Amino acid sequence: MREQNNMVNRSVTIMIVDDSRDNLELLSTILKKESFRTHSISSGIQALELAPKLRPDLILLDIMMPEIDGYEVCYQLKNSPKTVDIPVIFISSKNKPDDKILGFDAGAVDYITKPFHRAETLSRIRTHLALKDARDELHRANQEIIIQNKKLEMAYQELQTIARTDSLTQLSNRGDLYRHLEAEKSRFGRNQKPFSLILCDIDNFKKINDTYGHDCGDYVLVHTANLFKKHTRLQDIIGRWGGEEFLFILPETSTAGAEIVAEKVREAIDYFPFMYDEKLLKVSITLGITLYDNFELSIDDAVKQADEALYLGKMRGKNRSVLYSEIRNTLKD
Structure with missing residues (x-):
């Protein structure tokens, strides 16, 4: 089972955003052991620049960072068409209820407080990746339905045209x-x-x-x-x-x-x-x-x-x- 998870994880990219080098290294080590691919980013500005290009499957985001905090980063990510669908999980030492509410209001799907528990963090990450996969699959299915409906409508219109048209002259019959x-x-x-x-x-x-x-x-x-x-x-x-x-x-x-x-x-x-x-x-x-x-x-x-x-x-x-x-x-x- 663990081997199957690792095979799946190799195709998953997680962006870690934290101004602390120690936190970046710790989270990156934990995720790489589970065969996740990672991108470590040390500032919110960098995250906003790189997220649309890298299109990670999930973002782990610190809150207290210089220049621009995690709340604002999350808000901007959720207001960009290129990054709106990327799930964001806050990982922060800010543990008051109001802090968490601000995080969810900014668009985060989850909020983990530091010091975090390794197994719990991995479980939450996998849960939100699975939810993202389900949403993506539902979106693909809906798009396919839309495409098929358009094809059916075009076929129906073509049949209507054929039924109303003289085949030789192409005038009305x-x-x-x-x-x-x-x-x-x-x-x-x-x-x-x-x-x-x-x-x-x-x-x-x-x-x-x-x-x-x-x-x-x-x-x-x-x-x-x-x-x-x-x-x-x-x-x-x-x-x-x-x-x-x-x-x-x-x-x-x-x-x-x-x-x-x-x-x-x-x-x-x-x-x-x-x-x-x-x-x-x-x-x-x-x-x-x-x-x-x-x-x-x-x-x-x-x-x-x-x-x-x-x-x-x-x-x-x-x-x-x-x-x-x-x-x-x-x-x-």
Whole structure:
């Protein structure tokens, strides 16, 4: 058992702070016989300079020393981030209760009076070293828990992103678009500020797939999505509605504002050189626009309005944007 203690003690460093050479030698001899490593320091100022560098496992500290006493040394050690966790044991001839209270108030974990008993001193030292090890282990365990929790949170966020993102275009998927649509509807209910929807379809996309293959179709989808992101505002929400259809949600945007956005992205697609396998592809889009300004209107019905406007654009020759209000006005007439 003693041999096991000695093996453990060899990795433990104790700083002894005392202005008496005799006390330093006596304590150092006792501790070295137990295989502790020691640093003998003769002044409080030296202790404050060296403790942050040496980072001992425990400090044995005298109180009555010139220049700066042990109480002040302990107080400063406990107020420094580098030394706050090092246990301090006072060893002093001052044995009145008030002296001990001052020592504990300064931050010491124990107080041993001189002349000290060898076995008792070693027992107290080992006890506080064991407590320090337990605190350190608890701190390490807590840090590990924090790290693991952060990893779990990051993994959860990544899964949430995957669940809400179209894997090909990296835009919102249909489920995520529905979530945003419901949020915008709720916001409209609160502030009565309408928002616009744009449903967009890539013209003749089936022909592109049939002629050049699905890899080419994927190429067109990805580059179209990138152009959408490039030519819309930060607050705009874009997602893949399904197949070659995309939905734009434009918060607090009028029909006129939505029409500007629609024409901007339409022209960006129309003028972009889609090159695949050294072939220049002609790609265009048709867009249907509607305004959500009636809380009684369901989200599905609002999207249906945009779809009807999109269909009218297809009937008119494609590569254009159409307002649902044109259909509504026609029906009124």
